[in-house]
Amino acid sequence: MADTTAQPSRSRDLDKLLLRPGHLVGPNFEPGPELRDDLKEYAKVLVVGAGGLGCELLKDLALSGFRNLEVIDMDRIEVSNLNRQFLFRFEDVGKPKAEVAAKRVMDRISGVNIVPHFCRIEDKELEFYNDFSIIVLGLDSIEARSYINAVACSFLEYDSDDNPREETIKPMVDGGTEGFKGHARIIMPGVTPCFECTIWLFPPQVKFPLCTLAETPRTAAHCIEYAHLIKWDEAHSGKSFDPDNPEHMQWVYSEAVKRAELFGILGVTYSLTQGVVKNIIPAIASTNAIISAACALETLKIVSACSKTLSNYLTYNGVEGLHTKVTEFVKDKDCLVCGPGILIELDTSVTLKKFIDLLEDHPKLLLSRASVTHRGKNLYMQGPPVLEEMTRSNLDMPLCDLMDKIPKDIVHVTGIAGKGDKKQSCLRKLRVVFKGIDGVTDMDTAGGA
């Protein structure tokens, strides 16, 4: 092979994207072998979830030129995963998904390094997440998405003009599938809407009235929910139901079958039981493949700028024919998680009481009767009386001390905003900066919820 600087790699199609200039490219795109090499060396990608989407994502990213991948997942492989989570074999049942997935992809694709993390996402320190260039989500729960989103947004900093500082943006690419439907989206905190800005996009979970379950079940799902929500408590006083425990699931299944027989209802199966209890819609392998491909491509585009990115939310529907659409959602400028918050500069001597008074006169806030919370600590609560009493002694302490002398940080306040007729209760994010504390450096994190 000729010894040229732009030696073709094993990924011919990738070379076409990374080595050649183009018209529809992203900002600061610099095609060439250096880009290809930098992608291998410096881009560090975290894949959250090693299930149906996660398996696809790891394979797709590894084949898209990324060499430094890590994957986090707390689940072990179950027999029912094997039809679509194609990195797993029958003999892997019971092993951690993250570990097996990492090994299988590394076995097949030389040069790629995948570090598995077999744990809950909450088990990792925040700094763990800050190490990655980009975070790709292959999850099936709103809670987990919301958590990762809050973590990624917590690295975001704004300058004094409320513009996001580019070096603090932690991009995310989020995929999700339900049966024949799916979505792929990019989240650039501070630039595009974060998960919390658009949480309403997720339809609320269907919840049956308890009395219907208890008295007039009509469907297999009613029987399952009866066993899960009512019968379980009756039979196991105090022991809480664990959806990840197969014995618990089996118990619910057999009770649901009895219930269904009693009412002459058909259709209770073990997999339906799992689906109803865990609120899972059967996964379709092809949907995962399509959504993962879109996510991997967006990841490549964000990192390399080889093309403009999706802006910013793609929906896919394969129920009848194929329908796909991109919607540009907008940020909620007052978002508690990704928004800049209102900048407030204070002297270190300002007491909590004084701070609360200041909020009332602040032109952007006009917030009266403020309750204040910082990093999960309730510094002052206007009500109810029991909490007011517990927090009252903080009022005379300097806010700076109550905030552990952190030079700048986020504080959330609730209270009544506005004057006259336009009063309304509200919850606001504030960026509090203390004047004259040493250690205010560019690297201090002040973003997030």
Add this chain to the structure above:
Amino acid sequence: MIKLFKVKEKQREQAENANGKPPVKKQSAGELRLHKDISELNLPKTCNISFPNGKDDLMNFEVTIRPDEGYYLGGMFLFSFQISPIYPHEAPKVKCKTKIYHPNIDLEGNVCLNILREDWKPVLNINTIIYGLYHLFTEPNHEDPLNHDAAAVLRDNPKLFESNVRRAMAGGYVGQTFFTRCI
């Protein structure tokens, strides 16, 4: 963004372990919204809220209801609230911790209240739920039964229902079921 990642990655290699920041607990969006709900609570005198885990855990709390009218006058009923990190996208989980003879609350403490399940909406709040619970005591209804027997008695023989409620609250048997005193 690869240029940026390259710079950051190089900085990181140099500054390995240079940061000694304490681990930070993430406050979920649900916690923040709950903070607002709680600070704005406006409860009737018959309802009382308490926080068994102290002032910094608002996600688990208890509400005591002492009805001042109706069948349950004089009783005291404890409810536990568990709030999800994605509140208000998801409704609070509420259980009645006091064993009660009630058509809409079963003996395990499950509560049949529409806004806790099928009719929950993110615009509702903790105050609405507490009022909804209070309403169950002033207007128990036999049309949404969770305790089948109690509902049938309320429907067919309100006088007997009343005396059953009295007997349960005073501590005693209604049918085969023993209730502890809650007056």
